[in-house]
Amino acid sequence: MTAVDFEAFVERLANVAGEAVMPFFRTSIGVENKAGRGFDPVTAADHAGEAAMRQLIKVTFPNHGVIGEEFGSEGDGAEYVWVLDPIDGTRGFITGLPTWGTLIGLLKSGAPVYGMMSQPFTKERFFGDGGSARYRGPLGDRRLRTRPCATIEQAIMSATSPRIFTGDDLTAFERLEAVTRTTRYGGDCYAYCMLAAGQIDLVVETDLKPYDIVALIPIIEGAGGVVTDWNGGPASNGGRVIAAGDKRVHAAAMEILNKA
Known part of the structure; x- marks a missing residue:
């Protein structure tokens, strides 16, 4: 089937x-x-x-x-x-x-x-x-269609809360937040759907479980977006996740988050 x-x-x-x-x-x-x-x-x-x-x-x-x-x-x-x-x-x-x-x-x-x-x-x-x-x-x-966003500086980002990040992950997230246009907190699954609808450009999370993200992956990808873990691998196991409506924003976000 x-x-x-x-x-x-x-x-x-x-x-x-x-x-x-x-x-x-x-x-x-x-x-x-x-x-x-x-x-x-x-x-x-x-x-x-x-x-x-x-x-x-x-x-x-x-x-x-x-x-x-x-x-x-x-x-x-x-x-x-x-x-x-x-x-x-x-x-x-x-x-x-x-x-x-x-x-x-x-x-x-x-x-x-x-x-x-x-x-x-x-x-x-x-x-x-x-x-x-x-x-x-x-x-x-x-x-549903994601919207084009040429640069990370133009991106509207969402995360559940800044409190979900700790240690090096918090430092990396703050580095990313400093260059994006604005950040909206508290959207949970709705934020990912707004990304698929072309209202948000980037969602960054950590400590997700499979049930937090599996259902959202086919929606985001079907709308033209990309969703991976912070290393560019599959997101279906949860953990640290990046979803972006534009591949350019996804690549830029990964580079910033993984900067040594």
Whole structure:
């Protein structure tokens, strides 16, 4: 089967996740901290959204594997593996901001072949298969395209927070931030989709997990962008990630981040 064969099923996954998550949004939902140090929030909405998607996958494709933020990995050596994050941007979710989304990615033999970011509150969906990417929502149904950006000095950059960088990574990020036009924080998965839509030129992150990025790779690449780790390798394992709408900006950002 190709990624196209799964398109309707991904829509169903997004629907059940949205139905499970939305009753909790902008309510007095309880929040737990998953981190031993710092703050890594998780809510009943995260658990409900992932459980709903896992159940639908198990019933429909029992031989497929699943990797999820909340309930771990199951059958991750299968040919097809679903990579799920029911609420990417939980900090936004718990503060009532719509800068979060449900991430649904599909790996085939370890490579990302399809991805969707669904934002059920704004009723927007961004999806792609690496060859093309589309948006569907209040602004209509349209193809996603990154925008050209000739130099790093012209680039608008996004990162979740400057606090995610430490040590040499923080020094490298500050060096990059000093030369870009401006930086916007707090976008989580939404920032990557805005890059695919041609609103942002560069997203730089560190300490990502596969469920944070796998779904976004086919969207960014399908829109004409490039996403790698800081060394130019595959980004699907997470870690330190650079996404850019223009290859020139990607190359310049890598050079600055890796400057000795």
